Amino acid sequence: MTAVDGTPAEIDPAAPPSGAGCLECDRAGGWWFHLRRCAACGHVGCCDSSPAQHATRHAREAGHPILTSYEPGEYWFYDDRTGTVGEGPDLAGPRHHPVEQTVPGPAERVPRDWTSQLH
Secondary structure (H helix, E strand, C coil): CECCCCCECCCCCCCCCCCCCCHHHHHHCCCECCEEEECCCCCEEECCCCCCCHHHHHHHHHCCCEEEECCCCCCCEEECCCCEEECCCCCCCCCCCCCCCCCCECHHHCCCCHHHHCC
């Protein structure tokens, strides 16, 4: 289904991001490699290369299949149902995590052997 303005129903351009980092990793004291944002509700989660893979888990459990990058300089949308990447509408800001935030992050929680923990 598509909204009157042509935006897919799975995308809410007015939904702000849930924070600067992965919501679940922040709660648990974990870390992430890259961040993804739910285009439906703004939930920020860690990418599939991260140890916990919270963004895709949220997409599937919440029924919110469209994710977008939450990294500076990346402007793409991903449909978890089809595996396709494409463009999408402007979303409520901020468009990415703070540029001073480390990748992986947050710096104080990233283990020395972080590369061996990526998926």
